[in-house]
Amino acid sequence: MARISLLTALLGIWMTAAMAEPVTWEQLGAEQQALLQPHAERWSSLSPQQQWRLQRGAERWLAMTAEQRDIARRRFHKWQSLPPEQKEIIRKRFRQFKGLPPGDRARLMRRAHWFQQLPPARRQELRRRWQEMPPQQHRQVIERMHSRAR
Numbered sequence: 001m002a003r004i005s006l007l008t009a010l011l012g013i014w015m016t017a018a019m020a021e022p023v024t025w026e027q028l029g030a031e032q033q034a035l036l037q038p039h040a041e042r043w044s045s046l047s048p049q050q051q052w053r054l055q056r057g058a059e060r061w062l063a064m065t066a067e068q069r070d071i072a073r074r075r076f077h078k079w080q081s082l083p084p085e086q087k088e089i090i091r092k093r094f095r096q097f098k099g100l101p102p103g104d105r106a107r108l109m110r111r112a113h114w115f116q117q118l119p120p121a122r123r124q125e126l127r128r129r130w131q132e133m134p135p136q137q138h139r140q141v142i143e144r145m146h147s148r149a150r
Contacts, residue, residue: 021048022044022048022051023048023051023052023055024044025040025043025044028055028058031058031062032055032058032059032062035058035061035062036054036055036058039054111145
């Protein structure tokens, strides 16, 4: 466990250092430049963090298959259509998720994957039951899930 924490800390330090160094336009590959062309004029005025995020996004995009890109486009359009309040709720939940210990995040990811594998009718039934529960019962269900995961 200590080894994982040390690796996580070292990765965090490396990423912070990498994001602090500006990325010049010339350092980008030809495909990245083509993809990031809308940012070319203002590239040097972007913060190193913004440059790094855009570069990493371009790398991920270029590594995707056509099907993965199509899925990403659809998800992006769906995100854009959300009202600002809904986006903020999602951002808050994401920050909470990222703040969880790695073991808890892994358990949540496994549980989400399990849920996605269920037949649609079963997922709908579980959603309905969850929505009909009072908040105190939500806490009880969550506590039971935590005790089973340990």
